Amino acid sequence: MKKLLLFFILGMISMFGLIGCTEDELTSNMKDFKIIYDVKQLEPEVQEWIQTTQGSTGIYKNQFTCGSFILISLGDHQEHLIKDIKVKKDNYGYIFNITLKESIPDRQPLDHMLVSPIILETSAADDTARYDVKVIYQ
Secondary structure: HHHHHHHHHHHHHHHHOOOOHHHHHHHHHOOOOEEEEHHHHHHHHHHHHHHOOOOEEEEEEEOOOOOEEEEEOOOOOOOOOEEEEEEEOOOOOOEEEEEEOOOOOOOOOOOOOOOEEEEEEEEEOOOOEEEEEEEOOO
């Protein structure tokens, strides 16, 4: 009985303890993608593309001389934190399963907390790959 109670308490703590994912948790299953947290480190042409594209909801891919980038914009969900990103590869491309959690205004954001838009640098050079997004709200 004590083991069951301990298991239940640990489960409750793990469910309610997370505000968002850390950098390591988010990138654990994204071997073909690198999350860009600071867009100021990118080339000016990439920064300009991000500024002009981020307001539109959707997935956008663009090839630059410095590499290939994907922008995932969630449109009007700017107030949501990204809790989890899982990437599944299928025969046609990639599916991004993104779990969102509503942000709490009183809390300080953690380092590398993600919000929309998500910028990814991709090493997958397949121009025929399709990209889809599935958004889960918590």
